[in-house]
Amino acid sequence: MVEQGKFGNEEAIAVLVIACMAKEFFTDPNIIVRKVGTAGWYMVLISAAVAAVGFTVMYFLLKRFPGKNVMEIYDAVFGRCIGFVFSFFLAVVLLFSAAMNLREYVEIIKIYVFPKTPPVYLIGSLAVTVVILSFIGLENIARYSKLAGCVMLAGFIILLLLASSFFRFYRVYPLLGYGLRNTLVQGFLRSSIYGEITLVAIFAKSLHRIEDVRKVGYTSLIIAAALLFIMQLGLTLIFTYPFGKELTAPLYAVASLIHYGAFFQRVESLFLFIWNISTMIAIPLLFYMVLLIYSHLFKIDDLRPIVVPFSVILVTLSLIPSNIVELVQFYIKYLREFGWVVFYVLPSIALTVAALSQKKGTQT
Amino acid sequence: MKRVLAVALLCVMAFMLAGCYDARDINDAAYILLIGIDRGMSDKFRVTFKFPAFEAGGAQKGERGGGESPGGGLSYKTMTIDAPSFNAALELANTSIPRALNFMHAQFIVISEDIAKAGLVGEFLAPIVRNSSIRYSTRLLIAKESAAEFVELLEPFGGSDITRMCENLIKQAQETGLFADLTLYDLHDCMTSPYHQPIAVLAAVNKGENFIEKGPKWDTKYNIPGDYYAGDVPRKKGSKVELLGLAVFNGDRMVGKLTGHESRLLAMAKGVFEKGTYTIPDPKRPELNVDLEVREARRPDIKVWFEGQKPFVSLKIYLEGDIHSIQSGIHYETPEMLPVIERAFERFIKRELDKAIEKTQRLNCDVFHFGHIAVKKFATIQEWEAYDWNSHYKDAEIYTEVDFKIRRTGTMIYSSKIKYSEEDK
Numbered sequence: 036m037v038e039q040g041k042f043g044n045e046e047a048i049a050v051l052v053i054a055c056m057a058k059e060f061f062t063d064p065n066i067i068v069r070k071v072g073t074a075g076w077y078m079v080l081i082s083a084a085v086a087a088v089g090f091t092v093m094y095f096l097l098k099r100f101p102g103k104n105v106m107e108i109y110d111a112v113f114g115r116c117i118g119f120v121f122s123f124f125l126a127v128v129l130l131f132s133a134a135m136n137l138r139e140y141v142e143i144i145k146i147y148v149f150p151k152t153p154p155v156y157l158i159g160s161l162a163v164t165v166v167i168l169s170f171i172g173l174e175n176i177a178r179y180s181k182l183a184g185c186v187m188l189a190g191f192i193i194l195l196l197l198a199s200s201f202f203r204f205y206r207v208y209p210l211l212g213y214g215l216r217n218t219l220v221q222g223f224l225r226s227s228i229y230g231e232i233t234l235v236a237i238f239a240k241s242l243h244r245i246e247d248v249r250k251v252g253y254t255s256l257i258i259a260a261a262l263l264f265i266m267q268l269g270l271t272l273i274f275t276y277p278f279g280k281e282l283t284a285p286l287y288a289v290a291s292l293i294h295y296g297a298f299f300q301r302v303e304s305l306f307l308f309i310w311n312i313s314t315m316i317a318i319p320l321l322f323y324m325v326l327l328i329y330s331h332l333f334k335i336d337d338l339r340p341i342v343v344p345f346s347v348i349l350v351t352l353s354l355i356p357s358n359i360v361e362l363v364q365f366y367i368k369y370l371r372e373f374g375w376v377v378f379y380v381l382p383s384i385a386l387t388v389a390a391l392s393q394k395k396g397t398q399t
Numbered sequence: 400m401k402r403v404l405a406v407a408l409l410c411v412m413a414f415m416l417a418g419c420y421d422a423r424d425i426n427d428a429a430y431i432l433l434i435g436i437d438r439g440m441s442d443k444f445r446v447t448f449k450f451p452a453f454e455a456g457g458a459q460k461g462e463r464g465g466g467e468s469p470g471g472g473l474s475y476k477t478m479t480i481d482a483p484s485f486n487a488a489l490e491l492a493n494t495s496i497p498r499a500l501n502f503m504h505a506q507f508i509v510i511s512e513d514i515a516k517a518g519l520v521g522e523f524l525a526p527i528v529r530n531s532s533i534r535y536s537t538r539l540l541i542a543k544e545s546a547a548e549f550v551e552l553l554e555p556f557g558g559s560d561i562t563r564m565c566e567n568l569i570k571q572a573q574e575t576g577l578f579a580d581l582t583l584y585d586l587h588d589c590m591t592s593p594y595h596q597p598i599a600v601l602a603a604v605n606k607g608e609n610f611i612e613k614g615p616k617w618d619t620k621y622n623i624p625g626d627y628y629a630g631d632v633p634r635k636k637g638s639k640v641e642l643l644g645l646a647v648f649n650g651d652r653m654v655g656k657l658t659g660h661e662s663r664l665l666a667m668a669k670g671v672f673e674k675g676t677y678t679i680p681d682p683k684r685p686e687l688n689v690d691l692e693v694r695e696a697r698r699p700d701i702k703v704w705f706e707g708q709k710p711f712v713s714l715k716i717y718l719e720g721d722i723h724s725i726q727s728g729i730h731y732e733t734p735e736m737l738p739v740i741e742r743a744f745e746r747f748i749k750r751e752l753d754k755a756i757e758k759t760q761r762l763n764c765d766v767f768h769f770g771h772i773a774v775k776k777f778a779t780i781q782e783w784e785a786y787d788w789n790s791h792y793k794d795a796e797i798y799t800e801v802d803f804k805i806r807r808t809g810t811m812i813y814s815s816k817i818k819y820s821e822e823d824k
Contacts, residue, residue: 072780147531152420163411201584205771211779244554260431276780277591292584294536299532301503 040174040359041241044251049184050177050320051255056233056262057317060286060310062363063228063371064270068279070221072210076268081222083260086229089379090252096386097331101245101394105236105332105382107324111396112389119134119332121381126376127329129234130345133321134352138163138315142359148307158353161318162346169326169342170321173238176319183312190309191262194286195269196300198292203271212276228263231317232256233382237324250274283359312397322349428496432475432561433553435546436523437511438471439481440776444487444523446516447479447547448500449561464498473560476550485526490523502533506565507553508583509546509602510539510615510645512653519592521651528587535584538569541646541653543603543630543634552604554641555730568642572600576666576675577625577659578642588649593784594771597648598665601656610635621688624678625659625749647764649789655762658676668752668767672700677720682729689740690723696732696804703773712769715800718748728812737805745801752799765792 069077072380093105100108105125110118141157149157168176212218232255239248270285273292285308326338326345335341346392356362389395404800435447452474478496482488492500508527510520527533542549555564572580578600589597610633629643645662647655666672674694681687696719702712722740727733731740759766770788777783 150531151420156420167408203771205768207776208774209777209779209783213781214779218662275592275594276590277593278588288535292532292535294582297562300536 040172041243042174042177044242044247045178045253046181047235047238047242047247047251047254048258050180050316050360051232051235051251053180053184053187053263053313054234054317055229055255055259057135058139058267059228059263061143061284062367063177064267064285065280065282066363066368066371067221067225067267068270068274068276068285069212070225072276073207073209073271074210074215074218076207076264076271078212078218078222078225079228079263079267080260081219082226083256083263084227085223085375086232086260086379087256088234088377089226089251089382090229092379092386093236093382094249096382096389097236097239097248099386099389099394102240104239104327104331104397106328108389108396109352109381112385112392112394115240121385122328122332125363125377125381126325126332129321129372130325130349131352131366132370133318133325134349135356135362135370136234136314136321137318137349138353138356138362139367140310141353142362144310146283146359149305153352158350161314162350164315165322165349166340166342166346168315169323169346171341172319173241173327174321176316176323178242179268180316180381183316184281187260187309187312188391190305191266194290194293194302194306194309195265197295198269198273198289202269202274203290203291206272206275207268215254218378224375227371227378229256229259230374230378232259232323233378234324236321236382237327243370246281254293269362295298322346404491409545420491423424423499423501427434427498427500429496430501431465431580432504432508432521432565433509434502435479435509435511435550436485437541438513438517438519439547441571442483442487443481444471444485444488445481445547446485446492447477447481447550449475449477449550449553450500452470452476461754464675465504465647473555475554475561477547479547482604485523486526486530489684492625502530502537504562505533505537507550507654508537508539509531509549510599511544511546514546515541515599515646515648515653516668518652520586520623520648520653524583524587524590533583535582536586537583537725538565539581539586540602540642541599543601543628545628548604549640554639556638573673576663576672578644578708579606579664579666579671582592586648590648593788594774595768596650596766596789597659598645598766599648599653599679600642601629601644602647603643605630605632605634605637605641606641607635609633616659621680622686622692623660624676625663626661628656645766647759647762647766649762649764654764655758656760657755657766660751661758664748664752664755665766667713667748668699668701668756671717677744677747679747681725681729682739683729684727687726689725689727689743691720691740691744691805692723693718693720693744695719696802700768701772703776705767705776708786708791710769710773710788710795711794712772713800714752714769714797716748716752716800716824718744719806720744720801722805722809724809728814728817732746732808732812732814741803741805746805748801748803749799752801753797754813756797758801760795760797761776762772763790763793769795769797 071078096108100111106122109121141154144157145154232252235248235252242248273289277283287303290306293302294300326341330338356366429450431448431450433449436813437445439445478492480488480491482491490780491498555561569580572578581600586597586599609631627643629641643659644659646653663675677693678688681689696717700715702713731737773788774783
């Protein structure tokens with residue numbers, strides 16, 4: 036049995052919020068504008084409402100089987116064979132997410148900051164970090180997240196405050212974007228923006244009580260939704276929707292706009308810290324979750340022997356997209372639009388089956 | 400084993416921290432400060448770069464020679480290349496300059512009026528907005544004649560360097576309102592915007608051609624201050640270049656110009672007018688003038704409504720100001736007389752504003768940003784784009800109103816009559 040260590044609610048909230056937010060610093064705001072135009076700022080709230088329903092299902096599932104994580108619950112509900120398939124599917128999606136996030140980070144860094152550095156070198160550097168953090172363990176990732184989270188939150192707020200001189204409120208009009216129906220559909224489809232919140236079900240044992248899962252889940256969701264709302268609203272107020280559709284990394288573009296005379300400009304280097312640190316937390320977290328699921332599936336007691344092989348798989352998967360267009364318009368698009376199936380539908384099926392078959396766990 | 404691993408990791412980290420692939424040594428880079436773009440002769444575009452001279456022992460000598468220019472102890476060089484695109488010019492420049500051209504500190508991108516009128520701005524800017532080393536905060540200017548000449552002659556004035564000169568020059572937009580502080584971000588955002596049309600700052604080399612030294616003296620005629628385009632101000636000496644007025648674009652094609660005076664009216668209507676000095680004819684003695692320092696009192700009140708497809712706009716601007724001078728010596732500083740100046744100024748601004756709006760309607764370019772209010776009447780992007788505000792702007796019926804209040808009368812609160820002896824009366 037893999038021992039993950041225990042940590043508090045604040046650490047868990049920090050790690051989950053950072054995992055949700057990290058991917059939004061890259062191409063996601065661009066995709067949101069392309070899908071819903073000027074309605075992106077409240078589309079993220081619609082997604083949050085859907086994610087809240089999804090998380091509630093997950094919470095009821097965990098409550099029904101106290102002391103168990105989601106993989107053990109799938110086994111208990113469906114039996115070893117189907118449970119294996121459900122957990123394996125979750126691991127595949129998480130590993131793919133980590134790989135695509137890694138590749139997206141590298142592509143953006145290469146465009147804006149290190150144009151001459153070979154992508155393999157950047158991917159390799161991050162893979163080494165992932166390996167080291169996996170050896171250190173989830174408890175340390177979570178504790179570091181709490182520390183980094185405060186700094187990142189301050190940096191994020193400062194960035195938006197500095198950019199507030201570019202806010203123009205006419206840019207939120209037409210208020211319904213490409214239509215309310217379209218916004219609702221996209222909001223539902225893109226609810227996987229908050230899919231990382233359900234990771235709490237994988238490391239549920241690291242928290243002290245089942246009530247903590249509820250607290251951590253809802254608090255993380257509210258904080259992530261608030262931050263995403265602020266970010267998306269800020270971007271909408273800064274870039275008209277035709278311009279927003281063009282930008283590869285809108286938040287970085289915002290940082291590069293900040294200019295208060297000769298002595299206060301070029302603050303994007305500060306923003307890079309937010310980018311890098313959040314990615315250095317989000318990708319290792321996803322990767323570690325994959326290791327946890329895999330070790331459960333194949334009953335491996337020690338994670339260390341599988342860290343390096345999985346990092347090789349991670350790097351290999353990240354190299355699959357042949358270019359940024361394919362990465363964004365195929366891999367990331369489908370991960371974001373169909374991620375909700377894994378994050379919310381599988382637990383819903385498990386809860387329904389458990390309720391119908393009257394299966395319940397017992398407190399150990 | 401752990402120690403060996405730790406040392407190995409530290410070694411790996413040392414290599415990573417060095418940033419070897421993208422390391423940019425200051426001695427290996429030429430920091431471009433100004434970029435000029437004209438139509439080329441040997442190729443499509445003529446691109447001019449201005450950068451600090453690289454001299455042994457630093458660029459602090461201030462010596463002149465060749466293509467160098469002086470300024471505050473720093474010297475600068477310019478280089479002009481004909482190339483099919485910006486990136487091609489960049490590469491060609493690097494075949495003769497032994498340093499990598501770096502745009503991190505670029506201040507102005509200067510595009511010739513010729514290019515702007517030919518609708519080539521979008522074509523040329525396309526690679527620039529994709530280039531991550533050129534910041535969206537870089538200012539964009541439209542040069543009256545040659546951008547290369549403008550770049551060549553833009554030199555530090557009053558002991559500053561070019562960077563400071565550019566920053567301070569742009570600051571004058573707030574001080575005078577005779578042009579605007581517009582960046583690459585503004586132009587690119589507006590070029591694709593369905594809400595309004597773009598504008599850019601007009602720039603020119605002032606050759607002093609309008610400065611008349613011989614001939615009849617100015618009589619009592621009235622000239623609106625700042626009612627010039629860049630390069631036309633009647634002046635002699637000072638800086639060789641000037642920024643004044645705005646270029647009006649339809650998409651990426653320059654279709655007209657606004658004078659400095661019209662630029663101020665535009666700023667007032669958009670609610671971005673900070674302050675400016677106005678000289679208007681004295682209402683009681685029109686052959687003499689009254690000087691007013693005018694500020695925005697509060698943001699303009701703009702309403703837009705539709706009757707069928709036809710748009711209607713109501714614009715009310717609120718201004719306040721101080722009396723700076725009363726040449727006639729008439730005692731306007733009374734509760735009864737102040738409104739006389741106030742109403743005269745309101746009539747003056749309304750008349751000029753109506754003319755400026757009419758001018759932009761003839762160009763069918765909503766640079767007054769009425770589209771920002773009109774969009775609120777549309778629920779979805781599909782409806783808004785189907786209506787196409789930019790095409791309907793010319794049909795809009797626009798009603799203007801001006802409210803002006805005098806707040807202070809300067810250091811004098813009473814005007815005494817000048818006394819003449821009997822024979823001089």
